[in-house]
Amino acid sequence: MSFKNIFCQDRIVNLFQKAIVHDHLAHAYIFAGQEGIGKTLFSKELAKTIFCQHARADACDTCSHCQRITNDNFPDLFFVLPEKNSRTIKIEQLRHLQDVLHVKPLESKYKIAIIQSADKMNEESSNCLLKTLEEPPSHAIIILIVTSLESVRETVRSRCQIIRFFPLSMIVVKDILVNSFHLDEKQAEQLACISNGSIERAALLSSTHALDKKNWLVDRILTLGMNDNLTFSKELLDKWNIQDLEILEEKRSQVKELILSFLLYYRDLLICKIQSGMPVYHTNWRNTLTSKCQVLSEEVLFRIIQVIKTSLEQLDHNANIALLLENMITKILRLQFGDRTV
Amino acid sequence: MSYVVLARRYRPQTFEDLVGQEPIVLTLRNAIRTNRVAHAYLLAGPRGVGKTSMARILSKALNCKHGPTDTPCNACDICRCISEGNDIDVLEIDGASNRGIDEVRNIRQNVSYAPSRARYKIYIIDEVHMLTREAFNALLKTLEEPPSHVKFIFATTAVNRLPETVQSRCQRFDFRNIAIHDIEKRLLDICRAEGVQVETAAIHTIARYAKGGLRDSQSVLDQILSFCKDRISPEDVNFVLGCIDEDKILVLFDSFVRKDASSALKMVNEILGEGKTAGECIDQLLSCVRELLIASSCGREANWIEFNASLIQKYGDSFSQDTLMYMVQIFSDARMRTTDSLLQRILLEMAVIRICRMESVESLYDIAERLAALEGGLVHSNNESVKKNTEIIPRQESVSQQMVLEPATEEYRAPVTNKKENLESVQGEKHVWEKILLSVQNKKKSTWALLKEGQFIGCKDGEITVEFPSKCFFHKEKLDQIEEKKLIEQCAKEVIQGNVRLKLRVSKNGSPEKRDAPVFPDREFSDRPAVDLSVSEPAVKKTLDLFGGHVVKIHNKGG
Numbered sequence: 001m002s003f004k005n006i007f008c009q010d011r012i013v014n015l016f017q018k019a020i021v022h023d024h025l026a027h028a029y030i031f032a033g034q035e036g037i038g039k040t041l042f043s044k045e046l047a048k049t050i051f052c053q054h055a056r057a058d059a060c061d062t063c064s065h066c067q068r069i070t071n072d073n074f075p076d077l078f079f080v081l082p083e084k085n086s087r088t089i090k091i092e093q094l095r096h097l098q099d100v101l102h103v104k105p106l107e108s109k110y111k112i113a114i115i116q117s118a119d120k121m122n123e124e125s126s127n128c129l130l131k132t133l134e135e136p137p138s139h140a141i142i143i144l145i146v147t148s149l150e151s152v153r154e155t156v157r158s159r160c161q162i163i164r165f166f167p168l169s170m171i172v173v174k175d176i177l178v179n180s181f182h183l184d185e186k187q188a189e190q191l192a193c194i195s196n197g198s199i200e201r202a203a204l205l206s207s208t209h210a211l212d213k214k215n216w217l218v219d220r221i222l223t224l225g226m227n228d229n230l231t232f233s234k235e236l237l238d239k240w241n242i243q244d245l246e247i248l249e250e251k252r253s254q255v256k257e258l259i260l261s262f263l264l265y266y267r268d269l270l271i272c273k274i275q276s277g278m279p280v281y282h283t284n285w286r287n288t289l290t291s292k293c294q295v296l297s298e299e300v301l302f303r304i305i306q307v308i309k310t311s312l313e314q315l316d317h318n319a320n321i322a323l324l325l326e327n328m329i330t331k332i333l334r335l336q337f338g339d340r341t342v
Numbered sequence: 343m344s345y346v347v348l349a350r351r352y353r354p355q356t357f358e359d360l361v362g363q364e365p366i367v368l369t370l371r372n373a374i375r376t377n378r379v380a381h382a383y384l385l386a387g388p389r390g391v392g393k394t395s396m397a398r399i400l401s402k403a404l405n406c407k408h409g410p411t412d413t414p415c416n417a418c419d420i421c422r423c424i425s426e427g428n429d430i431d432v433l434e435i436d437g438a439s440n441r442g443i444d445e446v447r448n449i450r451q452n453v454s455y456a457p458s459r460a461r462y463k464i465y466i467i468d469e470v471h472m473l474t475r476e477a478f479n480a481l482l483k484t485l486e487e488p489p490s491h492v493k494f495i496f497a498t499t500a501v502n503r504l505p506e507t508v509q510s511r512c513q514r515f516d517f518r519n520i521a522i523h524d525i526e527k528r529l530l531d532i533c534r535a536e537g538v539q540v541e542t543a544a545i546h547t548i549a550r551y552a553k554g555g556l557r558d559s560q561s562v563l564d565q566i567l568s569f570c571k572d573r574i575s576p577e578d579v580n581f582v583l584g585c586i587d588e589d590k591i592l593v594l595f596d597s598f599v600r601k602d603a604s605s606a607l608k609m610v611n612e613i614l615g616e617g618k619t620a621g622e623c624i625d626q627l628l629s630c631v632r633e634l635l636i637a638s639s640c641g642r643e644a645n646w647i648e649f650n651a652s653l654i655q656k657y658g659d660s661f662s663q664d665t666l667m668y669m670v671q672i673f674s675d676a677r678m679r680t681t682d683s684l685l686q687r688i689l690l691e692m693a694v695i696r697i698c699r700m701e702s703v704e705s706l707y708d709i710a711e712r713l714a715a716l717e718g719g720l721v722h723s724n725n726e727s728v729k730k731n732t733e734i735i736p737r738q739e740s741v742s743q744q745m746v747l748e749p750a751t752e753e754y755r756a757p758v759t760n761k762k763e764n765l766e767s768v769q770g771e772k773h774v775w776e777k778i779l780l781s782v783q784n785k786k787k788s789t790w791a792l793l794k795e796g797q798f799i800g801c802k803d804g805e806i807t808v809e810f811p812s813k814c815f816f817h818k819e820k821l822d823q824i825e826e827k828k829l830i831e832q833c834a835k836e837v838i839q840g841n842v843r844l845k846l847r848v849s850k851n852g853s854p855e856k857r858d859a860p861v862f863p864d865r866e867f868s869d870r871p872a873v874d875l876s877v878s879e880p881a882v883k884k885t886l887d888l889f890g891g892h893v894v895k896i897h898n899k900g901g
Contacts, residue, residue: 011581015569024568026347026561033617034683095439109344127438127472134394135427138344150621150679155389155499158558159349161565164584166617167683196684260684267688274603274695278611298699305692309678312685 003049003058006042007172012163016046017057025050026161028133030118030144030152033165036200039145040116042165044069047077047112050141065108076105081116085247088122089115098132101140111139118144119151126153133159167197177202187211194264194281205257213239214261218285221265222292226337229330236325243322255321256312259328263308269293270301300335307331348567349560352532354395355416355425357403361528361556362520363392369515370396371412374403379410380513382485382494384470386501387517390557393497396517397466398424400495401432405460420460431457432464437498438472446477450484453492463492470496471503478505485511519554522546528556529563538567540574547579586613586626592656594627594694598669599660603698610694620686621677624693628673634658635666665700672696716881721897771801774837778806781833789826792817796846805843806834818846 003013019025031039048059048069059066068074078100082089097113105111115121121129133142133156144160146152168176170192176199177188183206190211195202205211216239224232237243240258245251268280273293280286293301311328315321354360357367373379383400385393402414402421414421423429435445449465457463467473473481485494485508496512498504526542526549533540544566552559565582566574580587590613597606613623630653637654638661661669676693678686775798783790795817796808810818821827827844834842886892 019568022568024345026345026564026568032619034619098439124438124441124472127469128436128441130438130469131436132439135350138346147683148619148621154555158389158555158561161347161561162582162584163565164617164619167615169615196687198683201684256682260682263685263688267691270692270695271607274607277604278607298695302692302696305688309689313678 003045006038006045007176008166008168009038009042012042012165015163016049020049021057025141027136027140028142028144028160030146030149030157030160030162031165032146032149032152032162034167034196034198035147036195036198036202037165037168038199039165040114043114043143043145046143047074047114050110050112051076051108074107076108076111078111078113079116080113082120088120089117089125090122091125091128094121094125094128098128101132101142102137105139109139110141111137112141112143114143114145116145117147119146119148123153126156130155130159168199169197173197173199173202177206181206190283193279193283208257210257210261214264215284217258217261218265218282221262222288224333224336226333229333230326232333233322233326233329236329237322251321252315255325256315258325259308259312259315262328262332263305263312266301266304266308269296270298270305273298273301296336300338304332304335307335347561348532348536348564349390349557352528352535352560353425354392354399355402356414357399357412360392360396360399362524363396363517366396366515366517370400370403374410374412377410379404379493381488381492382512383496384501384504384509384512384514385495385497385517386514387499388519388554389499390552390555391517391520392556393499393517394466394468396515397468397495397497398427398432398434401429401462401464401466401493404462404464404493405429405431410461429460431460431462432466434466434468436469437467437496438469441473441477443474443476443480446473446480450480453484454489457491461491464495465492466495466497468497469499471498471500475505478508482507482511520556521554522549525549525552525554525556525559529559532560532563536567538574541576544574544576544579547576547583547585551583551585584618584622586618586623588650588652591626591630592653595630595653595657595660598697599657601698603695606694606698607691610691614687614690619683620690624673624677624690628670628677631666631669631673634661635663635670638663638666668700669697672700713885716885717897720879720882772798774801775806777837778830778834781836782830785833786829789821789829792821792826793830796821797849801838804838804841805845807845807847809847809849811849815848818848821846 003017006013031043033039045059048061048066049057051065051069051074052059053063053065054060061067061070065074069077072079078097080089080093080097083093097115101111101113103111129142132140136142142160144152144156149157149162170189173192173195174185174188177183177191178185181188181203183191187206191202191206194210194214195205217236220232220235236258240254242251242254242258245254264281268282268285268289269292271278271280272286272289273296280289282289307328311324314324357371360367383397385396387393399414402416402424403412404410405420405424406414407418407420408415416422416425420429420431424432427434435449453463455463488494494512496504496508501509501514501516526545529540529545529548530542533545540563548559548562548566551562562579562582566578569578569582577587579585590609594606594609597603597609610623614620630650633650633653634657637658672693676689678689779790779794782793793808795814796810799807799809801807821830821844830844831842834844882893
């Protein structure tokens with residue numbers, strides 16, 4: 001692998017190649033962009049290019065340095081990521097990182113530290129990193145990988161060069177799904193569509209049979225009646241196996257996916273209603289949706305989406321999952337069937 | 343030797359170099375000149391304005407071989423060591439990594455030893471706000487009366503998190519954000535020193551983006567320099583900053599004006615496809631709306647804000663202030679702290695559609711004004727031979743249902759007196775009921791709130807019957823409790839004089855008449871069809887719908 005395996009990030013590749021050739025590498029970078037678009041992959045390739053024994057602008061992938069980086073056992077490349085079952089990167093991990101960085105590199109000119117999910121650094125740990133980020137030893141390069149810049153503190157941001165990654169285009173996602181995950185064309189296309197340009201998400205969705213579930217969900221929503229709210233939410237909990245999951249975090253992420261499917265559906269209805277010709281996520285149902293949206297007013301759709309948004313927020317605030325779902329579905333159905341008192 | 347970023351290479355080394363902190367520089371230089379240097383300084387302020395640099399310069403000024411001087415030489419051994427951050431007597435401590443009490447005890451132990459080669463032993467504790475409470479307290483005594491050869495310099499971005507006991511022992515200097523033109527000047531100096539050509543427009547954009555942090559701007563400039571070697575154009579800057587190109591913003595606003603949701607959505611799609619996040623997009627739109635808002639409320643001459651000239655020129659008059667406020671509200675609703683890009687995207691789309699769909703918003707004041715005019719018109723249209731009522735209803739009454747209730751009781755009295763005989767009894771009872779309600783309201787608001795849902799049926803032999811619609815079953819249950827009942831009966835006694843019993847019941851026919859329908863006027867003026875006519879008039883109906891009120895009273899003028 002080398003830079004040519006990085007898709008859709010030509011400008012960034014270009015930037016770093018120039019920087020490497022001109023020996024213009026800064027000591028701290030933030031790689032920002034949504035999850036699953038190749039930031040970590042890119043940082044690894046970058047490390048290879050910097051460490052590679054032969055080429056200068058791109059990694060050769062054959063020398064021992066490159067090989068060992070591919071296999072994750074190169075001594076001058078250091079990864080930090082949140083410990084298992086922990087939401088944050090702890091200050092001890094970063095103290096350790098500081099110690100490691102102060103030791104001279106063993107085999108090359110540089111020492112690279114890659115902090116994954118750096119937006120999960122809590123206050124103590126990000127403050128702890130500040131001085132190191134500002135003036136690290138001259139051989140150190142620190143790369144912070146984050147999904148959203150908002151959760152990075154101003155004090156950290158001001159010390160780093162921020163690189164914004166592009167979302168992958170649908171075609172690229174589809175190709176990757178077909179080639180690397182061996183999915184059939186049609187499925188890959190649909191997954192690419194709902195994954196919003198993120199391979200990670202697409203892979204997750206394909207492993208959980210999300211497409212089948214989504215199709216089932218849409219079929220079911222279309223046939224729902226006013227008083228189906230409780231039975232429907234029960235069905236949903238069963239279908240998604242939510243009660244069987246042991247860990248709360250997993251449950252929550254499942255429910256989040258579920259609620260997002262709702263959001264996608266109603267968003268598509270609204271898009272159909274407006275007749276803007278924008279792409280919809282449920283391509284197969286386009287006609288059904290168009291006829292369905294005649295019954296609902298835009299106002300109602302807006303309010304439904306508002307309800308879904310509120311539910312998503314409450315999900316993050318430790319709300320009871322079953323109650324949350326029931327409540328959301330009840331509200332949606334009542335709105336749909338013209339009750340304005342919700 | 344590997345590359346060193348601009349922010350480090352161009353770190354100020356003398357007091358003159360420090361940009362934008364003149365008052366602090368002046369104070370410190372005078373202190374050094376007159377030999378009034380305190381033993382503890384606290385440097386506070388936002389990121390990237392020169393706190394750490396100031397701390398180093400100050401320690402150089404104090405420890406320089408040719409000093410203490412306000413112009414450190416930067417040539418002697420000590421000065422150079424301090425600049426590199428490895429002097430033996432100037433200890434720069436990372437307060438966020440060494441935040442425990444043990445580290446502070448360590449300092450305390452070493453404080454008593456004299457400096458090894460320089461005049462003072464200087465402890466610079468950066469990010470001092472991260473020290474633990476115990477660590478701060480352990481420091482207090484030393485901080486108050488350190489040996490004469492020791493100086494402390496604290497630097498922090500969050501001074502409010504320092505205990506007051508620490509703050510009171512230090513001289514505090516608050517650094518301010520650096521003005522845009524100061525940043526521009528500094529960046530231009532750097533560009534000149536680096537030998538690169540940069541358009542002034544690009545420099546201006548960077549300076550604006552930095553929001554007062556010089557280091558932010560230097561990081562950006564550095565990135566741009568390493569990206570495009572020779573010339574720098576505004577497009578490159580936009581790419582690096584993740585800003586949306588101005589013409590795209592203008593297109594978006596154009597669709598807002600034309601209420602063209604589909605073209606706006608396409609634009610959003612395009613913007614997001616370029617790798618901009620929805621959050622940034624909303625932020626930028628918000629700041630555009632803010633500019634429009636300021637331009638419309640302070641006039642375009644307001645020179646304390648940097649206007650986006652073309653935006654103001656094109657759309658300065660397209661939106662009313664209240665519309666802009668509404669836009670701000672929509673956008674901030676759509677802003678959600680989430681890392682989920684799909685969700686963010688959909689929220690942004692929704693916001694855009696809503697803005698394209700909104701009617702121009704009028705201020706509540708205007709609506710109230712129009713309502714008043716409407717009321718006036720109503721009076722004229724209603725030429726009846728009944729009483730002329732000269733009193734004018736204050737405008738707010740029609741707006742709020744709740745406020746209507748009080749004057750209502752008085753107002754009903756007037757027509758009652760010249761009613762026909764057969765109406766009088768019903769009317770009287772009604773009036774009595776209103777009075778009872780009023781007195782309940784004064785005694786206990788919660789009871790009143792429950793009671794007013796009920797409908798007064800009649801009063802016979804000291805028994806007041808109140809009927810509740812079936813959906814208000816709960817209200818009835820609640821009022822049936824003894825103390826509530828007692829309270830109401832007491833109130834009724836005051837009005838009617840004599841023994842009163844309260845009877846509550848739930849209406850049997852399931853759905854009682856619509857609550858919204860104006861019950862009183864219908865009955866009261868049933869002998870005058872003209873009233874019904876004016877109630878059913880579209881303008882009145884719309885007003886009622888809009889505010890969910892009911893007609894309390896109709897003035898009849900003329901005749």
